[in-house]
Amino acid sequence: MLSLMRQATQALRRPLLARANSSYAVDFTGKTAVVTGGTKGIGRATVLKLAQLGANVKALGRSGLEQFADVPNVEGVYCDLGNTSEATEILNGLGDIDLLVNNAGITYLAPLETHDIAEFEKVMTVNVTGSLVAGQAAARSMLARQAKGAIVNVSSQASTVGLPDHTAYCVSKGAMDQLTRMMAVELGPRGIRVNSVNPTVVLTDMGKAAWSDEAKAAPMLARIPLRRFAEEEDVVDAIVYLLSERAGMVHGAILPVDGGFWAA
Ligand SMILES: NC(=O)c1ccc[n+]([C@@H]2O[C@H](COP(=O)([O-])OP(=O)(O)OC[C@H]3O[C@@H](n4cnc5c(N)ncnc54)[C@H](OP(=O)(O)O)[C@@H]3O)[C@@H](O)[C@H]2O)c1
DSSP states (O other): HHHHHHHHHHHHHHHHHHHSSSSOOOOTTTTTTTTTTTTTTHHHHHHHHHHTTOEEEEEEESSGGGGGTTSTTTTEEEOTTTTTHHHHHHHHOOOOEEEEEEEEOOOOOHHHHHGOOOHHHHHHHHIHHHHHHHHHHHHHHHHHEEEEEEEEEEEEGSSSOOOOTTHHHHHHHHHHHHHHHHHHHHHHGGEEEEEEEEOOOBBBBHHHHHHHHHHHHHHHTTTTTTTTTTHHHHHHHHHHHHHHHGGGTSSSSSEEEEETTOOO
């Protein structure tokens, strides 16, 4: 008798459950994604995840492009964002773009008073101008096809705080956040979503160069409430979410992936 009542109650509940999304799966089949700085670190992990989720991916970079020769759905494309005019030509020639991840980035560490201006300008060219140029190419492709595209800029926790020796990097990431807002304001009305992820330290090649010294890493870790640095996958998961239809109403967001660094 009791089990009959339980079955009847469950049958009544089922229509309510059916109103929820039947699947939370993300599927990028039929989409073309471009990932700048797709050859290493966060960018490479993003390339592989997007390909696994069905996208055709163009992984841009200057080195190690041959690693994708046997990877289904991935094409390595040479593109040096330090050379703006050449990069513009390459980006404009990529064809249809549905998803863009502006991930390529470099850093340069030196005290403010000896910060080399040529190095400062190189960081700004790759991190900021490179993201704008790639964003323009993607926007033009999406607008020409009236495609509902999505763009994610990979910024940093460093965009809103000053970190010793990181002048070029912090300035470039602050500018990237403003670029995200500008892209969101101008492209949103025409169906293109733009957001940013702002990770804490990830021990990629770049992360190791800046944070592998324990004496430097310990105070940074102490400022992160979750008491760990991010893994590449932490950042990739946030990028995938923001690119996907699951984030259909998320636009112009500057999303920390920082274990609470900004909250502390
Ligand atoms: N690691 C961290 O702690 C951390 C934290 C927050 C945010 N981020 C951001 O995350 C992004 C990825 O960083 P990562 O840690 O994965 O760095 P990474 O391992 O050093 O990889 C950087 C990528 O950028 C590409 N790149 C560098 N210079 C380039 C240029 N002139 N033209 C085109 N591509 C260029 C590199 O490719 P090639 O060498 O093949 O050109 C590489 O694929 C960056 O925007 C970075 O600022 C990193």
